[in-house]
Amino acid sequence: xxxxxxxxxxxxxxxxxxxxxxxxxxxxxxxxxxxxxxxxxxxxxxxxxxxxxxxxxxxxxxxxxxxxxxxxxxxxxxxxxxxxxxxxxxxxxxxxxxxxxxxxxxxxxxxxxxxxxxxxxxxxxxxxxxxxxxxxxxxxxxxxxxxxxxxxxxxxxxxxxxxxxxxxxxxxxxxxxxxxxxxxxxxxxxxxxxxxxxxxxxxxxxxxxxxxxxxxxxxxxxxxxxxxxxxxxxxxxxxxxxxxxxxxxxxxxxxxxxxxxxxxxxxxxxxxxxxxxxxxxxxxxxxxxxxxxxxxxxxxxxxxxxxxxxxxxxxxxxxxxxxxxxxxxxxxxxxxxxxxxxxxxxxxxxxxxxxxxxxxxxxxxxxxxxxxxxxxxxxxxxxxxxxxxxxxxxxxxxxxxxxxxxxxxxxxxxxxxxxx
Numbered sequence: 001x002x003x004x005x006x007x008x009x010x011x012x013x014x015x016x017x018x019x020x021x022x023x024x025x026x027x028x029x030x031x032x033x034x035x036x037x038x039x040x041x042x043x044x045x046x047x048x049x050x051x052x053x054x055x056x057x058x059x060x061x062x063x064x065x066x067x068x069x070x071x072x073x074x075x076x077x078x079x080x081x082x083x084x085x086x087x088x089x090x091x092x093x094x095x096x097x098x099x100x101x102x103x104x105x106x107x108x109x110x111x112x113x114x115x116x117x118x119x120x121x122x123x124x125x126x127x128x129x130x131x132x133x134x135x136x137x138x139x140x141x142x143x144x145x146x147x148x149x150x151x152x153x154x155x156x157x158x159x160x161x162x163x164x165x166x167x168x169x170x171x172x173x174x175x176x177x178x179x180x181x182x183x184x185x186x187x188x189x190x191x192x193x194x195x196x197x198x199x200x201x202x203x204x205x206x207x208x209x210x211x212x213x214x215x216x217x218x219x220x221x222x223x224x225x226x227x228x229x230x231x232x233x234x235x236x237x238x239x240x241x242x243x244x245x246x247x248x249x250x251x252x253x254x255x256x257x258x259x260x261x262x263x264x265x266x267x268x269x270x271x272x273x274x275x276x277x278x279x280x281x282x283x284x285x286x287x288x289x290x291x292x293x294x295x296x297x298x299x300x301x302x303x304x305x306x307x308x309x310x311x312x313x314x315x316x317x318x319x320x321x322x323x324x325x326x327x328x329x330x331x332x333x334x335x336x337x338x339x340x341x342x343x344x345x346x347x348x349x350x351x352x353x354x355x356x357x358x359x360x361x362x363x364x365x366x367x368x369x370x371x372x373x374x375x376x377x378x379x380x381x382x383x384x385x386x387x388x389x390x391x392x393x394x395x396x397x398x399x400x401x402x403x404x405x406x407x408x409x410x411x412x413x414x415x416x417x418x419x420x
Contacts, residue, residue, distance in 0.1 A: 059156030
């Protein structure tokens with residue numbers, strides 16, 4: 001170990017100084033390469049790791065608020081909702097928000113909410129919690145969630161999802177055998193006319209010559225590196241933000257989307273995003289900008305009905321007009337329920353119209369070379385039948401989800417299957 005002391009650096013015994021002369025200059029070989037660049041995801045992860053447990057809990061609190069459609073934490077209104085109808089309040093806020101705001105477990109609050117002394121205690125806790133979140137910049141003066149609050153939720157979601165998928169071994173790199181000048185060095189092969197000199201495997205070539213007893217390198221001794229390039233793929237991830245997706249479902253869909261974006265962008269595949277309900281609520285064109293996708297997904301709120309036909313039609317315009325793989329992945333928990341604006345139709349026609357429009361849109365996508373997979377969350381029988389038809393027409397896969405814990409795994413498996 002070497003210790004430097006700026007104040008007490010000991011000098012060696014006095015030595016007679018000699019004059020150095022330069023007799024010859026020679027050119028220094030320049031090594032080409034790039035300094036390691038800190039990736040955006042590394043920066044985000046570092047930001048999360050610097051936060052303490054309290055900040056992480058607050059990030060999860062804001063995440064749950066957005067997932068449940070809660071945009072503000074007005075103390076008096078929050079308290080009144082708990083006291084007036086606790087069952088309804090629990091459906092609205094969820095257990096995490098109730099626990100963090102009151103300081104008590106949701107079941108404990110349920111048992112004691114009618115006791116005046118307990119009401120007084122939790123009212124005080126709610127006000128103090130809201131005030132602290134204001135002081136930290138997570139809520140504004142009207143108790144609305146701020147951009148800083150959204151960013152904290154974004155960082156926590158990213159860190160937890162990355163931690164969730166890493167132990168599963170789902171981050172393997174997808175490669176194909178197309179030869180490229182710019183991929184990673186893989187196997188060596190014999191040298192052919194036209195190969196680049198910079199791909200020469202010098203050590204391997206010398207070993208080959210020695211093994212053959214050659215005094216000098218001959219043409220048939222030369223070996224070159226064969227590079228593999230990563231396949232190009234464009235993925236559009238479509239999230240159903242209809243009212244029925246409120247709460248844990250929308251949260252699970254977001255986290256699965258984060259896992260997909262992280263994995264695909266790491267493979268240099270572009271990812272687009274469509275957030276849909278009765279209309280297209282937001283769109284991100286296919287990009288390698290992971291933080292942009294992350295921020296958009298965190299802000300998704302569930303509302304209104306579902307129109308998958310519009311989603312498919314809009315996705316067609318996002319894909320490039322090239323021969324690359326184009327894959328649309330839809331995650332939803334219900335049949336399309338939006339019937340459009342046309343009038344003069346009986347009840348049966350209106351019931352069938354969303355399904356027909358959806359399948360027609362899938363046919364258009366298929367003609368454009370776009371594959372479609374569907375992840376159905378807790379669908380009823382009719383929903384399953386439509387999901388199967390949609391995936392079959394789109395030459396993709398249909399996945400039925402019963403356990404929300406496995407959604408990210410399904411999403412990544414689908415990506416690996418179709419991103420070739």
